[in-house]
Amino acid sequence: MSTKRTPKIEKPGILNTDQIRELIECKVIVGWDGPDDDIGKSSFDLHLNGYYWKLPAGIKCSRYSRVVDLIKRVGGKKKRIPKIGLRIFPDDEYVYLFELNERISLPKHFYGQGTGKSSIGRLDILTRLIVDYEEKYDCICPFRARNYRYKNLYVEVTPLSFPIKINNGDAIFQLRISKGDFQKLRIQSEIIHLFTNLMKHERGGSVAGADQTNLRLSLKPTKDGTIALKAKRRKEGFAPLKLSVKKPYYPPKNYWERIEKESEDILQIDGSLALKVEKNAFYILRSKERFILPDNIAVYGLAMTEEVGELRIHHAGFVHPGFGRLREDKKGTPLIFEVRGHDVNMLLKHGDLMAELKYYPMSSPAEKGDEYYEEQELKLSKIFKEFRNED
Incomplete structure (x- = not known):
């Protein structure tokens, strides 16, 4: 793997598509292997790498600990997502923690802020980004620890309304990077x-x-x-929603x-x-x-x-x-x-x-182009078809 380089981004602000690609090319972000459209105008998608833990409770990191060390303390065992997908139900008493493919080492003055993808939140799925050495959920600061060059990323997933099916490579969380602290920007x-x-x-x-x-x-x-x-309300026979579908698939009336x-x-x-x-x-x-x-x-x-x-x-x-x-x-x-x-x-x-x-x-203006939800009024997740008049 080539050596990490410092990105040539000088102006403070949220990074756009080209600037995010520059971070990937400079090896600030490693492990990213998604399609071009997974890099948006001001954020990019993070992808599951195929492994997860079924934990008795959620975990919270500190500035002195790695996530894997916390997992060991609560007795979590690393498992592989089945080829047919992993089903999770709303009434499951366990917490599911997924390892992400991407790792990150932000240079000085660069910060990250995450949130669940819009299509995921509209399914009533709670997601939280947990990062090595980060005390807060959904946040990434410039690297402080001396012993580890890259921070590993994990996402906690909890469905509340519908059963879901998760597959290796699913993108359910997104990250926004800034040059400069978000609070000051x-x-x-x-x-x-x-x-x-x-x-x-x-x-x-x-x-x-x-x-x-x-x-x-x-x-x-x-x-x-x-x-x-x-x-x-959930009922018997509710088919788990597959998060990896690429176009509207499920009839909303169900x-x-x-x-x-x-x-x-x-x-x-x-x-x-x-x-x-x-x-x-x-x-x-x-x-x-x-x-x-x-x-x-x-x-x-x-x-x-x-x-x-x-x-x-x-x-x-x-x-x-x-x-x-x-x-x-x-x-x-x-x-x-x-x-x-x-x-x-x-x-x-x-x-x-x-x-x-x-x-x-923005650190630099974003490219022009429409968004999937541009025409929305009351819009469901993109995995659902549109309501018909007779529904």
Whole structure:
């Protein structure tokens, strides 16, 4: 293997497609062998290498330990993913930890931030990136330890609504790399307020000022009358969802139900619509605000808190530069919220505050090109076909 080289990336910001490829060529990232389209405008996919551990509980690393050392302490045994795939069920009492093919050694001033892929989060699958010598989940800092050149990467996978089937090589997690600390790179709100073309209201017109840093819930029906999508309760005969399918395959009516205005889950409160979120149920919802991002800004959506009362709210993945700009109707594209109820039922009202937005500059503008979810309203994971009118 050729020697690791320092990448010639000088300008601070989130790295684009070509800059990520430069990290791979410089051997900052090793083990990456995915297709070209697994490197996106501001992130790249990580791939399972075929091995996993079935653990009695989740683990958390420290700045002085490797993940494999922690696994040994809890008695985990390394296993190979079967050729026919590994089935995992929502009620499984074990935690599944998968080793990733990629390893990474970030130079000084380079940082990594991860999140589950959008198509995975929309399946109600919890994922966490665990990295050698990193105290925080989903984060990678420049290398500090002396004895190991590369950090090994692992992802913890927990399905909550549907049984799933995992195969060797699956890409279920993505990583964003920055030149400069993410906290220091973040574009401050007083500067964001100067922009007038980052997003639009669902009723039309540009969003301005402080509203550009928040996302609120939309319960406005789509063209086909859908307000929300709700995962069906698991039943006997539910076929495990294969995460590696490359195009829409599963009929949505077998796994999801559409909630419309006439549904008993929709209420009227003070003239506005409200959704009754049932305990232990999972929903796909969308934002009122609609993005039209330029090619030199990337966004990360952070739930106001991951746990809001009796709800868990999460935004589905990173928001890439240029998102919404190529949409045919020119109205911009809303973001998707993944919402799970906990121990009691709870109401969410139209316009409720759901997430905070963090804006970051790109180190170099991203290439132009559309995204799979560019035309989304209430969009399921890409493994599902579209709902038909009769569904």
